[in-house]
Amino acid sequence: MGLATFRGGVHTYEGKNLSEYCAIKELEFDGDYIFPMSQGIGAPSKPIVAVGDYVLAGQKIAEPGGFISAVVTSSVSGTVKAIEPRLTTMGSYVQSIVITSDGLFKEVEGIGTERSLDDLTKNDIRNIIKEAGIIGMGGAGFPTHVKLAPKNDDDIDYVIANGSECEPMLTNDHRLMVEEPERVVGGMKVVLSLFPNAKGIIAIENNKQTAIDKIRHLIEGEKNISVVVMRTKYPEGGERQLIYAVTGRKINSKMLPADAGCVVDNVATLAAIYDAVIKSTPIMKKNITITGDAIADPSNVRIRLGVPYGRIVEAIGGYHTTPAKIICGGPMMGMALFDTNVPVVKNSSALCAFVHDEVAESVGTHCVRCGRCVDACPIFLIPPIMSKEVEKGNLDKFVELNGMECIECGTCSYICPAKRPLTQLFKQAKKEVQAINRAKQAAEKAKADAEKAAADKKD
Numbered sequence: 001m002g003l004a005t006f007r008g009g010v011h012t013y014e015g016k017n018l019s020e021y022c023a024i025k026e027l028e029f030d031g032d033y034i035f036p037m038s039q040g041i042g043a044p045s046k047p048i049v050a051v052g053d054y055v056l057a058g059q060k061i062a063e064p065g066g067f068i069s070a071v072v073t074s075s076v077s078g079t080v081k082a083i084e085p086r087l088t089t090m091g092s093y094v095q096s097i098v099i100t101s102d103g104l105f106k107e108v109e110g111i112g113t114e115r116s117l118d119d120l121t122k123n124d125i126r127n128i129i130k131e132a133g134i135i136g137m138g139g140a141g142f143p144t145h146v147k148l149a150p151k152n153d154d155d156i157d158y159v160i161a162n163g164s165e166c167e168p169m170l171t172n173d174h175r176l177m178v179e180e181p182e183r184v185v186g187g188m189k190v191v192l193s194l195f196p197n198a199k200g201i202i203a204i205e206n207n208k209q210t211a212i213d214k215i216r217h218l219i220e221g222e223k224n225i226s227v228v229v230m231r232t233k234y235p236e237g238g239e240r241q242l243i244y245a246v247t248g249r250k251i252n253s254k255m256l257p258a259d260a261g262c263v264v265d266n267v268a269t270l271a272a273i274y275d276a277v278i279k280s281t282p283i284m285k286k287n288i289t290i291t292g293d294a295i296a297d298p299s300n301v302r303i304r305l306g307v308p309y310g311r312i313v314e315a316i317g318g319y320h321t322t323p324a325k326i327i328c329g330g331p332m333m334g335m336a337l338f339d340t341n342v343p344v345v346k347n348s349s350a351l352c353a354f355v356h357d358e359v360a361e362s363v364g365t366h367c368v369r370c371g372r373c374v375d376a377c378p379i380f381l382i383p384p385i386m387s388k389e390v391e392k393g394n395l396d397k398f399v400e401l402n403g404m405e406c407i408e409c410g411t412c413s414y415i416c417p418a419k420r421p422l423t424q425l426f427k428q429a430k431k432e433v434q435a436i437n438r439a440k441q442a443a444e445k446a447k448a449d450a451e452k453a454a455a456d457k458k459d
Contacts, residue, residue: 003206003229003230003231004203004228004229004230004231004245004246005230005231005233005236005245006233006236006241006244006245006378007378007380008375008376008377008378008379008380008411009233009234009235009236009241009376009378009411010233010234010376010411010414010415011232011233011234012168012234012332012414013168014168014169014207014232015168015169015291015292015331016168016169016170016171016174016207018169018291018292018293018295018298019169019171019289019290019291019298019299019300020171020174020175022171022175022298022299022300023175023179023300024172024175024176024179024287024300024301024302025299025300025301025302025316026301026302026303027301027302027303027312027315027316028105028304029101029303029304029307029311029315030101030103031100031101031311032081032098032099032100032101033074033075033076033078033098033099033100033101033304033305033306033307033343034086034096034097034098034306034308034342034343035061035062035072035074035075035096035097035098035099035305035306035343036086036088036094036095036096036343036345037062037065037072037094037095037096037097038088038094038095039070039072039135039141039345039346039347040070040135040136040140040141040142040143040346040347041068041135041140041141041142041143042065042066042067042068042069042070042142042143043064043065043066043067043068043069044065044069044094044095045062045063045064045065045069045070045071045072046062046063046064046065047061047062047083047095047097048060048061048062048063049061049062049080049083049097050080050083051080051081051082051083052079052080053079053080054077054078054079054080055074055077055078055079055080055099056074056077056106056107056108057074057075057076057077057105057106057107057108057111057284057304058073058074058107058108058111058281058282058284059073059074059108060072060073060131060133060282061073061074061080061097061099062097064130064143067146068142068143068146069143070130070133070134070135070143070346071130071131071132071133071282072097072133073132073133073282073283073284074097074099074284074306075284075285075304075305075306076099076101076102076105076304076306077101077102077104077105077106077107078099078100078101078102079099079100079102080097080098080099081098081099081100082097082098083095083096083097083098084096084098086098086342086343087339087341087342088342088343088345089309089328089329089335089337089342089345089348090335091335091338096343099306105304110280111280111281111282112279112280112281113279113280114278114279114280115277115278115279115280117189117190117193117277117278120277122153122193122194125148125190125193125194125277126145126148126149126194127145128276128277129144129145129148129273129276129277130143130145131276131282132272132275132276132281132282132283133282133283133346134269134272134273134276134282134283134346135269135346135347136265136266136269136347137266137268137269137272137286137346137347138162138173138237138266138268138269138347138349139266139329139333139347139349140347141346141347144265144269144272144273147258147263147265148191148194148263150256150258150263151258153194153195153196154195154196154197155197155258155261156195156197156198156258156261156262156263157197157198157199157247157261157262158198158199158200158201158246158247158261158262158263159188159191159192159195159198159199159200159201159262159263159265160201160203160242160243160246160247160262160263160264160265161184161187161188161200161201161202161203161265161266161267161270162203162237162239162242162264162265162266162267163177163184163202163203163204163205163208163211163215163267164203164204164205164230164236164237164242165205165208165237166205166232166233166234166235166236166237166238167234167237167329167330167331167332167333167334167349167350168234168330168331168332169289169291169292169330169331169350169352170289170291170330170349170350171289171291171300172268172287172288172289172300172349172350173266173267173268173287174208174210174211175287175300176267176268176271176287177204177208177211177214177215177267178210178211178214180271181211181214181215181218182218182274183270183271183274183275184202184215184267184270184271184274185202185215185218185219185222185225186270186271186274186278187265187269187270187271187272187273187274187277188200188202188225188270189225190270190273190274190277190278191263191265191270191273192224192225195263198224198263199224199225199226200224200225200226201225201226201227201228201246202215202219202225202226202227202228202267203227203228203230203242203245203246204227204228204229204230205229205230205231205232205233205236206229206230206231206232207232212227212229215227228245228246230242230245230246234332234409234411235332235333235378235407235409235411238378238407238409239251239257239264240252240378240379240407241378242264243257243260243262243264247260247261247262249261249262252405253404253405268286268287283305283346284304284305285302285303285304285305286302286303286305286344286346286348287300287301287302288300288301288303288312288344288348288349288350288351289301289349289350289351290312290313290316290350290351291350291351291352291353292323292351292352292353292354293353293354293355294319294320294321294322294323294324294353294354294355295313295316295317295319295320295353296316296317296318296319296320297316297317299316301316303344305343305344305345305346306343306344306345307343307344308340308341308342308343308344309328309337309340309341309342309343309344309351310340310341312344312351313340313351313353319353321355323353323354323355324354324355324356324357324360325353325354325356325357325359325360326340326351326352326353326354327351327352327353327354328342328348328350328351329348329349329350329352330349330350330352331352331354332409332410332411332414333408333409333410334350334352337351362419363419364418364419364420364421365418365419365420366418367384367387367388367418367420368417368418369384370417371384372415372416372417373411373412373415373416373422375415376411376412376414376415377411377412378407378409378411379402379405379406379407381401381402381403381405381406382401383412383422383426385401386398386401386403386406386422386425386426386429387420387422387425387426389401389403390403390425390426390428390429391425395429395432395433395436398429398433399433403426403429403430403433404430404433406423406426406430408423408426408427408430409423410423
């Protein structure tokens with residue numbers, strides 16, 4: 001049987017050799033911890049503590065601000081110093097709770113208490129996951145309790161654990177599967193208990209053979225869980241590509257994985273589910289990779305949420321030379337940073353520091369019409385024509401060309417010999433289209449409200 005894969009994609013420089021054999025190091029810090037109220041998709045959370053309050057590690061400090069939102073939990077014990085806007089990895093200021101740690105890390109009573117899955121109902125499990133503040137920890141940050149509550153549990157055929165970690169340089173998911181596979185498999189069993197007809201699939205790229213062997217050994221005798229080995233290719237870990245590679249089913253931007261009978265969770269998310277449901281421990285810590293050719297000692301570390309990236313880099317030896325570029329996340333989908341005094345949040349994955357800024361050093365030219373971006377696009381789009389229309393300001397044509405389906409994976413920019421900023425153009429175009437659509441919806445609602453008010457007044 002061949003390796004699971006999808007059409008398109010690129011084979012990038014992986015760069016995983018810098019840290020893939022580095023065991024996870026647990027680091028502790030004193031000082032201030034920053035907890036942004038927006039850490040993923042959905043409405044901002046609402047603080048339920050005040051300045052001056054003393055809090056414990058594991059204590060809820062903010063509640064969901066809407067249906068698509070998540071609980072925020074303190075990762076430390078200490079005093080609430082401020083509730084104010086703070087800079088985040090997205091480059092924006094977000095309302096945040098700042099807690100000064102007392103260095104004792106005193107925990108809420110009951111954390112670590114073992115629970116039996118057999119004693120819990122589906123509602124119990126979903127509520128525990130909600131109260132633990134778990135979101136998708138692979139990137140987008142969608143609230144997990146919402147994802148695990150589809151319209152009909154019986155319609156879910158597959159629960160897919162995303163162990164691809166296809167983003168170059170990143171190795172923290174790999175190390176999790178190698179060092180703590182029990183947490184991943186345990187989380188899979190919890191999720192499978194919600195869906196009576198589902199099979200569990202742990203999807204891992206074939207450049208992680210040690211992880212494949214560890215997981216396979218652990219699930220020997222499990223009739224409902226299997227490992228699917230995927231061809232190493234970017235963006236294999238994208239939700240649409242992963243579902244197609246594993247099941248042959250297709251989804252688009254207007255569909256959820258549940259519409260194709262699938263639930264997809266990152267392996268780190270599954271580990272967090274296991275911790276919350278079985279070990280009574282909300283999300284307080286995160287594994288991340290600190291790597292790149294400017295880092296003195298590339299590492300995989302486990303740290304408490306809220307600690308600034310700069311302190312982590314300093315703790316592992318700093319830079320061996322001043323980096324020309326620092327990226328939060330990986331080089332394909334990460335965000336460039338101008339300040340490392342920004343906090344690690346639930347869906348953080350890495351910090352990469354490079355001696356050279358290849359993007360700044362490259363000079364873009366006109367499209368040479370080679371068609372490489374068309375071949376590489378995993379969504380079957382036509383980047384040369386799309387970019388032409390965007391540059392002309394023709395957003396209607398961009399939409400007509402299915403531009404809103406772009407997953408912003410960066411393959412087109414990566415493969416382009418002319419070094420054109422294709423992904424950046426499409427990101428900006430999508431934002432503009434979304435802003436126009438929101439304005440139209442607001443105008444239509446205002447008009448409908450005015451007409452209703454006039455009709456009510458007339459009656």
